[in-house]
Amino acid sequence: MPNIPQNLKQAGLKTTLPRIKILEILKNNEVRHVSAEDVYKLLLESGDEIGLATVYRVLTDFENSNLVIRHNFEGGRSVFELNDQPEHDHMVCTECGHVFEFRDERMNERQKNLATNAGFSIADHSLYVYGTCDGIKDRGECDMPPRRDLDIIVKK
Amino acid sequence: MPNIPQNLKQAGLKTTLPRIKILEILKNNEVRHVSAEDVYKLLLESGDEIGLATVYRVLTDFENSNLVIRHNFEGGRSVFELNDQPEHDHMVCTECGHVFEFRDERMNERQKNLATNAGFSIADHSLYVYGTCDGIKDRGECDMPPRRDLDIIVKK
DNA sequence: AGCACTTATGAGAATCATTCTCAATAAAAT
DNA sequence: ATTTTATTGAGAATGATTCTCATAAGTGCT
Ligand SMILES: [Mn+2]
Ligand SMILES: [Mn+2]
Ligand SMILES: [Zn+2]
Ligand SMILES: [Zn+2]
Numbered sequence: 166m167p168n169i170p171q172n173l174k175q176a177g178l179k180t181t182l183p184r185i186k187i188l189e190i191l192k193n194n195e196v197r198h199v200s201a202e203d204v205y206k207l208l209l210e211s212g213d214e215i216g217l218a219t220v221y222r223v224l225t226d227f228e229n230s231n232l233v234i235r236h237n238f239e240g241g242r243s244v245f246e247l248n249d250q251p252e253h254d255h256m257v258c259t260e261c262g263h264v265f266e267f268r269d270e271r272m273n274e275r276q277k278n279l280a281t282n283a284g285f286s287i288a289d290h291s292l293y294v295y296g297t298c299d300g301i302k303d304r305g306e307c308d309m310p311p312r313r314d315l316d317i318i319v320k321k
Numbered sequence: 322m323p324n325i326p327q328n329l330k331q332a333g334l335k336t337t338l339p340r341i342k343i344l345e346i347l348k349n350n351e352v353r354h355v356s357a358e359d360v361y362k363l364l365l366e367s368g369d370e371i372g373l374a375t376v377y378r379v380l381t382d383f384e385n386s387n388l389v390i391r392h393n394f395e396g397g398r399s400v401f402e403l404n405d406q407p408e409h410d411h412m413v414c415t416e417c418g419h420v421f422e423f424r425d426e427r428m429n430e431r432q433k434n435l436a437t438n439a440g441f442s443i444a445d446h447s448l449y450v451y452g453t454c455d456g457i458k459d460r461g462e463c464d465m466p467p468r469r470d471l472d473i474i475v476k477k
Numbered sequence: 478a479g480c481a482c483t484t485a486t487g488a489g490a491a492t493c494a495t496t497c498t499c500a501a502t503a504a505a506a507t
Numbered sequence: 508a509t510t511t512t513a514t515t516g517a518g519a520a521t522g523a524t525t526c527t528c529a530t531a532a533g534t535g536c537t
Contacts, residue, residue, distance in 0.1 A: 179533060181485060201524080216487045221524060223485095237395060239447075241495085242523065256441050265439065272431050279425060280450055285412050287452040291395075294436055296443040335504060337514060357495080372516045377495060379514095397524085398494065 176230035183215045187223050191233060191247045198236065198244045198255075198264045238264075238293055254292040263298060332386035339371045343379050347389060347403045354392065354400045354411075354420045394420075394449055410448040419454060 169188050170180040178184060190196065190207050199207075205220045224245050227233040236244045238257055244264075252273065256265040272292075280287045325344050326336045334340060346352065346363050355363075361376045380401050383389040392400045394413055400420075409424040428448075436443045 179484065181533070183486070214487095218488075218525075219486055225525095237393060237397075239393060241393075241397075256436060256439070258441075259444060265441065267435060267439070269431065269435060272428060272435075275425065275428055275431075276448075276450060279423060280412060280452065283412070283421065283423070285414075285421065285450070285452050285454050287450055288415060289451040290449065291451075292432075292446070292448045294432060294441070294443055294446040296436065296441050296445070298441050335513065337504070339515070370516095374496075374517075375515055381496095 172232065176227075176232050178226060178230060182213075183219050184223050184226075186211075186213050186215065187220065188227070188232070191227075191245070197266075198246050200242050200244050202242070204245075236291065236293075239295060254294070256294040256296065256298075258298040259295050260297045265298070328388065332383075332388050334382060334386060338369075339375050340379050340382075342367075342369050342371065343376065344383070344388070347383075347401070354402050356398050356400050358398070360401075392447065392449075395451065410450070412450040412452065412454075414454040415451050416453045421454070 169185050169192070172188060173180050173184055186208060187204060190204055191199070196203070196207070201217065201220050201224055204224070205215070205217045208215045208220070224233060224235075228235050228245070231248055233245045234248050236246070236255065238244055238255075239259075250266070251268060253266045253268040254272075256267060257263075258265070276290060277287060325341050325348070328344060329336050329340055342364060343360060346360055347355070352359070352363070357373065357376050357380055360380065361371070361373050364371045364376070380389060380391075384391050384401070387404055389401045390404050392402070392411065394400055394411075406422070407424060408429060409422045410428075412421040412423060413419075414421070432446060433443060
């Protein structure tokens with residue numbers, strides 16, 4: 166089991182209670198793509214009184230030390246996820262809010278080639294697909310909580 | 322030359338002065354990816370006193386009637402562009418702010434297949450690539466204003 | 478453990494983009 | 508021209524996020 170204080174130290178961050186608690190939440194398998202507000206509420210639920218400003222600060226610190234990745238889905242609020250998966254993209258269901266993760270190696274490659282050929286150095290990229298997960302819903306997979314593993318993997 | 326009142330009527334929008342002025346700006350070849358604030362300032366520069374709230378409203382109306390497309394690049398502000406180009410994606414230079422447009426038919430297809438196979442109905446998607454345009458800059462293409470035509474087209 | 482030094486936290490104020498409210502106005506319909 | 512209905516403008520309100528600054532907590536060193 167990964168040692169959280171260890172993780173923080175490695176990331177160059179002091180081991181403080183708020184950071185430990187928040188990293189615990191993010192490592193918890195029950196959640197995956199969470200907003201700052203979500204984290205704040207989860208903390209309250211577990212009896213930890215940590216200010217919202219602190220939650221934002223900690224998440225930003227985590228982002229800067231690459232412990233988490235920040236997403237800007239439509240809707241104006243940032244969403245964070247633990248940076249413990251290979252690079253992947255997201256499909257967001259605009260009906261039920263479920264976020265599906267997928268990975269398409271060939272698409273990544275194509276993106277890189279494209280940029281490189283154009284003389285552009287990629288620092289980052291974001292691909293979000295919005296729609297509804299009807300088909301998946303029909304198969305009873307929609308209302309399940311997001312899974313730890315990528316939902317869809319497209320092989321080369 | 323496309324008739325602006327015509328365009329508005331077709332879109333089911335009343336022909337009002339603010340709408341005409343704003344559509345004029347968007348159709349003007351000098352700008353392409355603009356924020357509401359940008360539009361507001363351009364209006365002021367040309368002596369039109371149109372409230373910022375109206376600019377936002379009009380742009381949203383335009384979006385709803387598919388006259389424009391709204392982008393949510395990183396940085397928390399929406400950017401709009403006239404919807405007069407085939408579907409395309411964007412590379413945003415985080416140094417100079419230049420936005421390059423590109424189109425990769427195969428990537429689009431792949432996205433669609435991916436989603437379809439997963440039982441997901443795509444309503445929309447956004448692919449933004451962030452980085453720096455060093456190479457392009459070297460070739461003296463970077464600080465030019467965005468062009469009307471897609472910057473980069475990748476053929477099948 | 479106790480002390481000093483540095484960094485993080487909390488609460489609330491401040492900021493920023495965007496939306497809302499509502500009275501005044503302008504466009505379309507009759 | 509008159510009525511009807513949608514739009515505008517100014518400023519207030521909102522919502523997410525950041526900032527400020529006094530207080531508290533972590534870390535290193537006696
Ligand atoms: Mn993810
Ligand atoms: Mn574009
Ligand atoms: Zn769904
Ligand atoms: Zn550049």
